């Protein structure tokens with residue numbers, strides 16, 4: 646089905662994604678709560694638990710946006726975190742939130758493109774990307790870069806929308822994402838197109854097994870995943886051995 650939204654090609658995607666997140670940045674956090682009915686908080690909690698934060702570990706949070714994963718990491722006792730994103734508008738909100746929460750010492754904010762990470766090889770212990778990979782144009786490049794900057798023994802974790810594994814929920818889920826979401830986007834954020842893009846990007850993102858093999862192709866090892874809420878989202882894990 647064509648949902649009335651043109652497929653963006655690779656050349657247009659980065660500027661389109663930039664426009665989307667420039668537009669939604671200020672309302673990003675509240676919209677997340679509305680659109681996921683608060684469930685993204687639970688998923689992120691599980692994701693952070695899975696990271697096992699400890700003070701001696703450093704984390705590179707790619708596409709970190711307004712900082713949920715970085716703050717969760719620090720809150721649970723993780724070491725130095727690099728909160729990074731390609732988009733200044735999103736990072737700016739992240740910076741304000743960090744200051745509000747009193748996170749200053751262990752957090753560094755940088756503008757970083759996940760496809761070309763400005764860090765040396767083997768420099769961090771953990772790399773995360775939460776709801777970011779589907780917005781990147783060359784996912785293989787992001788995965789290769791994540792592996793490159795990991796120290797041997799380091800771990801990569803991805804939280805992303807995935808493929809529903811409970812068939813009878815499908816009609817409900819489609820109605821929610823393709824009809825309700827753009828409408829909520831229009832009413833609350835006055836921006837239907839951005840939320841339509843988000844729904845569309847979820848639909849076209851690789852499923853659990855496909856992402857697993859993309860990670861393996863990028864050289865990550867012992868790749869596993871766990872479904873969240875019947876596969877609406879999934880956590881993928883891989884190691885640099």
Ligand code: SAM
Pocket residue numbers: 662666707708709710711712713714729730731732735757758759760774775776777780781782
């Ligand atoms: N990680 C945060 C979270 O879980 O709430 C924010 C996720 S937000 C849906 C997606 C983010 O991906 C946006 O902030 C966007 O700017 C960022 N992004 C898109 N393409 C990127 C790229 N090539 N490199 C780094 N970040 C990127």
